[in-house]
Amino acid sequence: MGDSTLRFVRDGYLFGTRGFRAACADSFRTRLLGRPVLVMRGAEAARFFYEGGRFRREGAMPRSVLTLLQDEGSVQSLEGVVHRRRKEMFLALLTGASGDALAARFGQELRRRAAVAGKRVVLLDFFHDVLTRAVTTWAGLPADVADDLLRTGVLAQMVDAAGTVGPANWAARARRARAERLIAEAVERERAQPTAAPGSPLAVVASYVEAGGHLPPEIAAVELLNLLRPTVAIGRYLTFAALALHRHPGWRDDLAGGDEAGVHWFAQEVRRFYPFFPVVGGRATQRLTWKGEPVQEGDWVLLDLYATTHDPALWDQPNRFLPQRFDGATVDRNALIPQGGGDYAEGHRCPGEPVTVDLLEVGIRMLTRELVYDVPEQDLRISLRTFPTRPKSGFIVTGLRTTGRHAAERAVV
Ligand code: HEM
Incomplete structure (x- = not known):
């Protein structure tokens, strides 16, 4: 069995899809970074991977990715009862x-910043700034820490550099370590003298009790970063939504006209269609059998998220952007898995998924009903070899202005 690391680099998001095609199957075995791995796709594979505690996350992803997107000692590295309790805290903060x-x-900040935006705006950077302001205030962070995170742009950099190796990755990890220290200090200050609004993420995480004591400040910081960084990552989906509106002007007109169901389908199709996390990895917690294939305890398995959200067995014309596919459809929770599969409370499915959809909907309403802009010539291609990818230009708009119609605010408040 040859090593496919170079093919992974060359094929990017299409690594799995090409492997499944070559194998004429929904799974194949290969080696990555010298380690044997079973790669799988599809709703059944997602169920197998996410449900029933068959896989743990520890040792399942390269360190360079891990330190930027996931966090050692965080909810994602936990399993069983401790995971479930910590996950409840995330779900309480991110839903309701x-x-x-x-x-x-986010809606307020977007409106405020759009009104004073310059003549030429790179939407990806703009959304990163708006989301950083919105999430740091929501989190209850002290103003000095919030300002620092905004000024350094560290939250967006962590996402950008997650798929890189070498100097860009080291630089982002160093900035991350600094941000983690600042946040850990904020946790200690909050414990000594509570100032954050009750129920705010800082107040909740700082006072969270596990095994009879508070979380160590550095783990509390990591959990706060687990709320801050992925919220900023939604900037990519918002930028993809703007791109999709540009490519599909008929949809722009419908949504501008007040089609509320359409806003939801559009948000879901953005998450299905545009690439974000290519795969998630796990290590088998026990001996298993997958469609007759033996999986030994400790074996490495990758679930291909991108190939599942583009699987022709699950999606009609998967490579076309068709929001109407969600009209009246009951979506299998293990088919639409850009943010993981299975159950929120029981497994590792992203607790930020519902709020991601909400923020996308706010953004789509605003882009179609409240904001006016021109789209100049630029390179909008999306490389399938960069993780996480983006439109090359970041989506530049000119003449950004607000129309003064506050439809989005009425819809979210
Ligand atoms: C751009 C949008 C997002 C994407 C593509 C995304 C993707 C994912 C994926 C694929 C997982 C599952 C990882 C695994 O199986 O190990 C995950 C887990 C997680 N996500 Fe997200 N996410 C997004 C937004 C968010 C937001 C907005 C938050 C919080 C504010 C968040 C917090 C988390 C946390 C804490 C976990 C770990 C859950 C656990 O281990 O139980 N994510 N995310």
Whole structure:
């Protein structure tokens, strides 16, 4: 069995899809970075991977990715009862009134910044700034820490550099270490003298008790970063949404006219269609059998998220952007898995998924109903070899201005 690391680099997001095609199957075995791995796709594979505690995350991803996107000692590295309790805290912060408050803050900040934006705006950077402001305020961070995170742009850099190796990755890891220290200090200050609003993420994480004591400040910081950084990552989806509106002007007109169901389908199709995380990795916690294939305890398995959201067995014309596919459709929770599969509370599915959809909807309403802009000539191609990818130019708009119609605010408040 040859090593496919070079093919992974060359094929990028299409690595799995090409492997499945060559194998005429929904799984294949190969080696990556010298280690044997079983790669799989599809709703059944997602169920197998995410449900029933068959895989743990520890030792399943390269360190360079791990230190930027996931976090050692964080909810993602936990399993069993401790994971479930910590996950409850995330779900409480990201759904219900607290999740709505994040979406509302994003809407307010977006409107405020759009009104004073310059003549030429790179939307990806613009969304990163808006999201950083919205999420740091929502999180209850002290103003000095929030300002630092905004000024250094470290939250967006962590996402950008996650798929890189070498100097860019080391630089982002160094900035991350600094941000982690600042946040850990904020946790200690909060414990000594509570100032954050009750129920805010800083207050909740700082006072969270596990095994009879508070989380060590550095783990609390890591969990706060686990709320801050991925929220900023939604900037990519918002930029992809702007690109999709540009490519599909008919949809822009429909959504501008008030089609609320369409806003939801559009957000879901952005998440299905545009690439984000290519794969997630796990190590088998026990001996297993997958479609007759033996999987030994400790074996490395990759679930291909991108290939699943583009699997022709699950999606009609998977390579076309068709929001109407969600009209009246009951979506299998293990088919639409850009943010993981299975159950939120029981497994590792992204607790930020509902709020990601909410923020995307706020952004789509605003882009179609409240903001006016021109799209000059630029390179909007999306490389399938860069993780995580983006439109090359970052999506430049000119003459950005607001129309004064506050439809989005009415919809989210
Ligand atoms: C750009 C949008 C996002 C994408 C593409 C994304 C993707 C993912 C994926 C694929 C996983 C599962 C990883 C695994 O199986 O090990 C995950 C988990 C997680 N995500 Fe997200 N996410 C996004 C937004 C968010 C947001 C907005 C938050 C919080 C504010 C968040 C917080 C988390 C946390 C804490 C986990 C770990 C859950 C666990 O291990 O139980 N994510 N995310």
